[in-house]
Amino acid sequence: MKIACPHCKKESEWSKDNIFRPFCSExxxxxxxxxWANESKVIPGTPSIEAFESIDELGENDGIPPDDRLH
Ligand SMILES: [Zn+2]
Known part of the structure; x- marks a missing residue:
C-alpha cells in the first residue's frame, strides 16, 4: 500500500517497517x-521565552530589592 507523505507529497510505502509513517522520512x-510547535498551536498559559529571561535578570542583582537600588 502506498501513501502520500503529508509534508512533501512523495509516495512512500505504508508498512510497519516505516516508523516515520505517514511521513516518507524522519x-x-x-x-x-x-x-506544529512553531505555529500558533501553543498551549494557553505556557510561559513565553521573555518570561524566562526576566527571571534570569532578577537573579543577577544579588538579592538587592529594586527599591534600595534607587537610593
Ligand atoms: Zn516526505
Whole structure:
C-alpha cells in the first residue's frame, strides 16, 4: 500500500517497517512536528521565552530589592 507523505507529497510505502509513517522520512516528520510547535498551536498559559529571561535578570542583582537600588 502506498501513501502520500503529508509534508512533501512523495509516495512512500505504508508498512510497519516505516516508523516515520505517514511521513516518507524522519526529515519530513521532524519538519512537520517543528511547524506544529512553531505555529500558533501553543498551549494557553505556557510561559513565553521573555518570561524566562526576566527571571534570569532578577537573579543577577544579588538579592538587592529594586527599591534600595534607587537610593
Ligand atoms: Zn516526505
Amino acid at each position: 526529515r519530513c516528520k521532524m519538519i512537520d512536528l517543528g511547524e
